[in-house]
Amino acid sequence: MYGKVASRLLAAGFEIPAAPIALGAYVPAVRIGDMVFTSGQLPMLGGELLAEGVLGEDVDLELAARCAAQCALNALAAASTVCELERVVGVAKLVGYVASAPGFTAQPAVIDGASAVMREAFGEQGRHAREAVGVAALPLGAPVEVSLTLGLD
Amino acid sequence: MYGKVASRLLAAGFEIPAAPIALGAYVPAVRIGDMVFTSGQLPMLGGELLAEGVLGEDVDLELAARCAAQCALNALAAASTVCELERVVGVAKLVGYVASAPGFTAQPAVIDGASAVMREAFGEQGRHAREAVGVAALPLGAPVEVSLTLGLD
Amino acid sequence: MYGKVASRLLAAGFEIPAAPIALGAYVPAVRIGDMVFTSGQLPMLGGELLAEGVLGEDVDLELAARCAAQCALNALAAASTVCELERVVGVAKLVGYVASAPGFTAQPAVIDGASAVMREAFGEQGRHAREAVGVAALPLGAPVEVSLTLGLD
Numbered sequence: 001m002y003g004k005v006a007s008r009l010l011a012a013g014f015e016i017p018a019a020p021i022a023l024g025a026y027v028p029a030v031r032i033g034d035m036v037f038t039s040g041q042l043p044m045l046g047g048e049l050l051a052e053g054v055l056g057e058d059v060d061l062e063l064a065a066r067c068a069a070q071c072a073l074n075a076l077a078a079a080s081t082v083c084e085l086e087r088v089v090g091v092a093k094l095v096g097y098v099a100s101a102p103g104f105t106a107q108p109a110v111i112d113g114a115s116a117v118m119r120e121a122f123g124e125q126g127r128h129a130r131e132a133v134g135v136a137a138l139p140l141g142a143p144v145e146v147s148l149t150l151g152l153d
Numbered sequence: 154m155y156g157k158v159a160s161r162l163l164a165a166g167f168e169i170p171a172a173p174i175a176l177g178a179y180v181p182a183v184r185i186g187d188m189v190f191t192s193g194q195l196p197m198l199g200g201e202l203l204a205e206g207v208l209g210e211d212v213d214l215e216l217a218a219r220c221a222a223q224c225a226l227n228a229l230a231a232a233s234t235v236c237e238l239e240r241v242v243g244v245a246k247l248v249g250y251v252a253s254a255p256g257f258t259a260q261p262a263v264i265d266g267a268s269a270v271m272r273e274a275f276g277e278q279g280r281h282a283r284e285a286v287g288v289a290a291l292p293l294g295a296p297v298e299v300s301l302t303l304g305l306d
Numbered sequence: 307m308y309g310k311v312a313s314r315l316l317a318a319g320f321e322i323p324a325a326p327i328a329l330g331a332y333v334p335a336v337r338i339g340d341m342v343f344t345s346g347q348l349p350m351l352g353g354e355l356l357a358e359g360v361l362g363e364d365v366d367l368e369l370a371a372r373c374a375a376q377c378a379l380n381a382l383a384a385a386s387t388v389c390e391l392e393r394v395v396g397v398a399k400l401v402g403y404v405a406s407a408p409g410f411t412a413q414p415a416v417i418d419g420a421s422a423v424m425r426e427a428f429g430e431q432g433r434h435a436r437e438a439v440g441v442a443a444l445p446l447g448a449p450v451e452v453s454l455t456l457g458l459d
Contacts, residue, residue: 026280030280035338078282101442105445115330131403139259
């Protein structure tokens with residue numbers, strides 16, 4: 001039932017959720033040629049945010065890193081609406097936005113949670129370019145948002 | 154005179170402005186192979202910002218959504234400097250930055266204004282991946298900035 | 307010893323640093339087909355940040371523009387880990403994040419420092435699409451972060 005990527009993630013304790021449904025003018029992911037672009041994903045699990053708030057204020061690093069991992073799993077679920085994850089040969093870019101109080105500068109430690117999911121999912125091919133930035137606020141009050149740009153074979 | 158995309162937008166009440174002129178080291182849009190990347194666009198209309206300020210402080214949702222729509226129209230004008238809009242077969246990514254006071258978390262409702270323009274312009278092919286984030290401040294005090302990544306046939 | 311791009315930059319007073327070493331799940335740059343995606347680069351020089359702080363508070367425009375130039379040089383060093391810079395035929399996108407106090411809206415003047423490096427490095431082919439936004443905070447307290455998306459021949 002599970003593909004190889006989903007099985008590897010399960011063995012590491014990560015579960016890709018059910019693929020999201022496209023509801024409006026924007027969709028979970030788009031494929032153009034051999035590239036896949038996902039929408040920015042929030043740390044939703046079972047229809048609820050894993051946490052709400054801002055780093056440096058009311059969300060701690062460990063919880064935020066788990067949120068980033070969930071964002072990454074949701075981004076893989078989004079990608080799976082337009083390609084088989086087994087066809088991914090490269091992760092071009094992982095962008096991680098971290099809702100940050102002024103003075104909070106450990107965004108990389110938060111987004112490491114998402115990077116770890118890429119390593120478990122794709123091994124060597126999961127090594128990615130990354131942007132980690134601290135933003136003022138995110139949709140629904142989420143502490144983290146992550147998007148992926150993937151290359152297919 | 155008008156292309157099909159511009160005509161569809163006009164019928165929906167949206168007008169693509171005159172294409173901007175490249176002034177410096179950066180340009181309105183770049184084409185690489187079959188991909189078009191636009192610069193981040195502000196809600197300029199007739200040489201002036203439609204609004205200035207920050208969501209959650211001095212700009213309301215409805216005005217900000219109109220700003221987002223204008224950004225999207227300006228992004229199409231930017232794209233038209235390097236391709237015919239009729240050749241667009243996919244919108245890989247729409248990134249929407251919303252100048253946000255801490256605690257403002259309705260960025261998606263703002264950026265829906267830009268997403269609506271994609272739907273009017275390209276129909277089914279306008280369904281896009283999207284990032285909506287709340288930033289501290291934007292150039293000139295604009296409340297919204299939008300960029301597009303497009304795929305050509 | 308120096309390639310043409312590095313030589314042109316040297317003549318303009320800019321030095322591309324030694325290529326960074328990949329340390330973890332993320333890497334300085336990824337190549338997918340004929341596109342190169344760099345990680346977001348900070349204004350590191352000789353292992354230290356050129357400046358720390360926030361625009362509109364404790365970093366002035368001139369220093370921040372120099373930081374942006376250093377980010378751009380570091381991004382070229384990152385790109386050089388996966389391609390020869392002489393093969394670059396287009397700069398699809400330069401994204402510039404500027405740590406900004408509320409009310410600071412001169413992000414373009416900061417990121418012009420990075421755009422100038424592209425012009426010196428690649429001439430006409432260095433004309434790029436660009437996003438300049440003001441964020442709440444950046445890793446390590448850096449005032450600027452820049453990433454590049456490049457097209458190869």
